[in-house]
Amino acid sequence: MYGAMKVFIGGSLKLVFRPWVEGLENIPAEGPAILASNHLSFSDSFFLPAVLDRKVTFIAKAEYFTTPGLKGRLTAAFFKGVGQLPVDRSGVRGAGEAAIRSGIEVVERGELFGIYPEGTRSPDGRLYRGKPGGLARVALATGAPVIPVAMIDTEKIQPPGKVVPKLMRPGIRIGKPLDFSRYRDMENDRFVLRAVTDEVIYEIMKLSGQEYVDIYATAAKRQIADAAKAEKAEQQAQKAAGQA
Structure with missing residues (x-):
């Protein structure tokens, strides 16, 4: 299903929006990696996979997969088809732990795992402080490289609350992989988690040119x-x- 959906969704997005990309050479042809991106729009999880040859797995709300009726089934099929993983977010702590476990499983399979360090979409286009849980813990537990990614102008295409996207050209900048192997198995040290997260956010800021808010x-x-x-x-x- 993923292959067919990738061709359909990815091809349509590239044809209609013509996203520009810099740094594709920083994505490994094989092997695990964590793609850490800023988060400006709901469409971020579709534009990034559309420009890559490899599958990227992101975390999605479980409600997208469990809504009843025809619309619910179509939505679930769509999210599964584009490589989204359902996580129950009914409990904040439980949701975080489930997302971390899912991310580790994806990386240990040798695949690409996509995550938003800010934890939620930016409300105003600025870059916000990264949460020190998911990204850093998955990186330190697996030893996988972290690749910073900057989405450009996607918030202008589909601002929060808008269903119909505006036709304009977004951009994607992909940075060089960051190696945190020196901190391997230190995922329970909160100071290390904060240091790793801040370093990734700093690299995203350089790529995106966004104003940072602490x-x-x-x-x-x-x-x-x-x-x-x-x-x-x-x-x-x-x-x-x-x-x-």
Whole structure:
């Protein structure tokens, strides 16, 4: 199924959007590697595999695979076809551990594992602090090289909440592999996990040219949501005062 879906989805994306790519030579022809990318859009998990010859496995919400009805079955078939792995995210800690185990299994099979160190999509196109769990733990447990990847302009093609994408040309920059074998089997040292994560995020920042923000993207999303609520409440108060 993956081969057919890869040809159909990948071919269609390249034909319609014509993504440009730099650094393809940094992807190994065989053997395991971890692709660590910034995360600007839902479409990131499709554009990156579309330009590679090898299969890339990303983690996806289990709901994409378990939704009932015809639409649910089609969605599940689509995500399986493009190499997505379902992970139950009902419990935060359990979800993280499941994602790590799944990533290790993919890498130990000698395949490419894709992961977003920020943990969620950027709410405003900036690069946020990497979470020190998944990426670093998979890298240190397996010894696989980490390849930094920068998605360019995908947030303009499909901003959060938008279903219909805008026709424009995105870019992908692939950096040189990073070797963390010196930290092998130190995945339980939180200082090592932070150092590995920060180094990868720094390389992504150099590739993407994004402004870096030293907080987690989840915290930034909460701040944006709180600011929007406060603004709405202020507008309602002003409206009420005007009517009075």
